[in-house]
Amino acid sequence: MADEAKTEADAASDSPRDSTAPDAQVIFLPSGRRGRFARGTKLLDAARQLGVYVESVCGGRGICGRCQISPVEGHFAKHGFESRLSHVSEMNAVERRYVELRALGVGRRLSCQTLIDGDIVVDVPADAAVNRQLVRKRAEARIIDRDPAVQLHYVELDPPSMECPLGEADRIAERLRHDIGLAPIRFEPSLLQGLQATLQSAGHKVTAVVHVDTHEPARLIDIRPGASDTLYGVAIDIGSTTIACHLVDLTSGRTIGSAGTANPQIRFGEDLMSRVSYVMMNPGGLGELSTVVRAACNDLIGRVVAEGGCAAGDVLEIAVVANPIMHHLLLGVDPTPLGSAPFALAVSGALRLLASDIGLNIHPAGRAYVLPCVAGHVGADAAGVLLAEGPQHHDETTLVVDVGTNAEIMLGNRERVLAASSPTGPAFEGAEISCGQRAAPGAIERVRIDPQTLEPKVRVIGCDSWSDEPGFAAGTEASGVTGLCGSGIVEAIAEMYLSGVISEDGVIDGALAARSDRIVPEGRTASYILWRGSQELRIRQNDVRAIQLAKAALYAGSRLLMDRLGVEQVDRIKLAGAFGSYIDPKYAMILGMIPDCDLAAVTSIGNAAATGARMALLNRGHRREVEAIVTRVEKIETALEARFQQHFVNAMALPNKSDPFPRLACEVDLPARETAGRSGRPRRRTRTDRTADLPP
Numbered sequence: 001m002a003d004e005a006k007t008e009a010d011a012a013s014d015s016p017r018d019s020t021a022p023d024a025q026v027i028f029l030p031s032g033r034r035g036r037f038a039r040g041t042k043l044l045d046a047a048r049q050l051g052v053y054v055e056s057v058c059g060g061r062g063i064c065g066r067c068q069i070s071p072v073e074g075h076f077a078k079h080g081f082e083s084r085l086s087h088v089s090e091m092n093a094v095e096r097r098y099v100e101l102r103a104l105g106v107g108r109r110l111s112c113q114t115l116i117d118g119d120i121v122v123d124v125p126a127d128a129a130v131n132r133q134l135v136r137k138r139a140e141a142r143i144i145d146r147d148p149a150v151q152l153h154y155v156e157l158d159p160p161s162m163e164c165p166l167g168e169a170d171r172i173a174e175r176l177r178h179d180i181g182l183a184p185i186r187f188e189p190s191l192l193q194g195l196q197a198t199l200q201s202a203g204h205k206v207t208a209v210v211h212v213d214t215h216e217p218a219r220l221i222d223i224r225p226g227a228s229d230t231l232y233g234v235a236i237d238i239g240s241t242t243i244a245c246h247l248v249d250l251t252s253g254r255t256i257g258s259a260g261t262a263n264p265q266i267r268f269g270e271d272l273m274s275r276v277s278y279v280m281m282n283p284g285g286l287g288e289l290s291t292v293v294r295a296a297c298n299d300l301i302g303r304v305v306a307e308g309g310c311a312a313g314d315v316l317e318i319a320v321v322a323n324p325i326m327h328h329l330l331l332g333v334d335p336t337p338l339g340s341a342p343f344a345l346a347v348s349g350a351l352r353l354l355a356s357d358i359g360l361n362i363h364p365a366g367r368a369y370v371l372p373c374v375a376g377h378v379g380a381d382a383a384g385v386l387l388a389e390g391p392q393h394h395d396e397t398t399l400v401v402d403v404g405t406n407a408e409i410m411l412g413n414r415e416r417v418l419a420a421s422s423p424t425g426p427a428f429e430g431a432e433i434s435c436g437q438r439a440a441p442g443a444i445e446r447v448r449i450d451p452q453t454l455e456p457k458v459r460v461i462g463c464d465s466w467s468d469e470p471g472f473a474a475g476t477e478a479s480g481v482t483g484l485c486g487s488g489i490v491e492a493i494a495e496m497y498l499s500g501v502i503s504e505d506g507v508i509d510g511a512l513a514a515r516s517d518r519i520v521p522e523g524r525t526a527s528y529i530l531w532r533g534s535q536e537l538r539i540r541q542n543d544v545r546a547i548q549l550a551k552a553a554l555y556a557g558s559r560l561l562m563d564r565l566g567v568e569q570v571d572r573i574k575l576a577g578a579f580g581s582y583i584d585p586k587y588a589m590i591l592g593m594i595p596d597c598d599l600a601a602v603t604s605i606g607n608a609a610a611t612g613a614r615m616a617l618l619n620r621g622h623r624r625e626v627e628a629i630v631t632r633v634e635k636i637e638t639a640l641e642a643r644f645q646q647h648f649v650n651a652m653a654l655p656n657k658s659d660p661f662p663r664l665a666c667e668v669d670l671p672a673r674e675t676a677g678r679s680g681r682p683r684r685r686t687r688t689d690r691t692a693d694l695p696p
Contacts, residue, residue, distance in 0.1 A: 272406050
């Protein structure tokens, strides 16, 4: 069966097949792994051949029910085919029997019984995946001054009397106006239900929960019996690939619960433009995408409040950051205008809403604050990064790169701030790589290659030992070695370059097959065997190209901002985002993802977008600050800049065809660059040459 499956790289080079083709393309989400299989192949077998781990403990007899999957229906323009439920076999007697005895979730099938009969996209639910993705978006430690919009005020009222005709809510409002100067105050309709019963049971001694934010009248949103001092809010960062949620105690500023999940919209498309295409091509697509992202947010809220020992109804405010397309989809707004110039946003300013207006299940009168977007493809997540770590606070020139499926790049200082987005695609997340996967136990995250023997050693998620150390076999027994996540891919290709396996143009040197059996010819190209085990993992030429394209887009965006700011170097680089937090800055620079800089000045700042959301949640002043910041930012549209293409072409080389990396060369022994000397032949760069390139 193994020879019936083509690799992802092979499949990418094929044209879409028609319904009469002898094989069919299968794409598994959220991992993005894909291949072609003979019709009649079981989906469980296809998953195993591609390294997509779906649990099955009954030997494929349809008894355990652990191998459930969900075939997806819709038009996937990126892949050039229609995924239809009719492209898999109908339920057989085994599945029907399972349904009678237990139950299958809506739209789910048993992959051990379901046969491929056409091109199909398959979603692997999180509870069916053995190697579940790790969403590593922790709350970064940060002391944030507290001035939340939600406030508590203890109030004691006299019992109602015939002499005072004011209603109970009006009497509370009058007391708040008299005691602390709050006026005017509006009441949320949900507050009035049960208000009098609460006051009577508490002897008219209650805590008023008031929401007081800029540009809005104060709102009385809850009445609690007696004295109360608990206040909770939630910060949510909605990314293309992952969603992170943090429960915050608004009285202390502490983050008391955190959770993350894969963005379920991945089943509709790995990148943002694929999701825009899905909305365009499928009636009801907007509703589907909005529904699943809201459901994921509500699930995360449920998880963090359980961790924090409270209930969703105790959460009184949410702060949200998201890229523009995620921002629109959460709001239920059509994102298709963002798919083409002039990339117009339906709304760019900060939004203050009832959380229930966007389907988020917290307190009935709970509020939502959505940070402002900068421009068409630079969203509220970039605004959050600027709030948390922005260059506008410093004299030195700082480059901030939020690395993700759609990278957002900011550059500047106190005088001027520029921003751009760069479509790096999902390659850094493991998709579009033949042995790539998202971060999960068993995924290779660190790589070293001996330059003499070309033998590799690796470390995987879930095991602290290197593969040449005694504890590795025991540490990986449960998970195995299943693929490469983003940081592993970056290090693998950078190490291949340093050891001479690939040239500065990214070509795998097939001639090295005479020196090492790790180099294997593949048609006109060659591949490098990174891991030999129950599952062989190879870096193929197409994999190198995918990373080159992604890193070139990222570097070209940064270089374009440097041109516009008029600088040839940056003083500091900050890598944001979950992926940016786990890549080694040295290898990112060797690859040419970021400009040359003193490595000591390159730092990972974690999930800065979520930090910005927490800052806006905890302090009203930060809301005013971020709303002012976005008006200062100069947005550069890379697609419309003539120099972007030239920077992109040069950045395809490792680390770059034209830009020198003298600081990096002082730290790392880079391969000789093919610069022509007087004889026209390449000459090796000496360490003196490298030092001479450094600016005074």
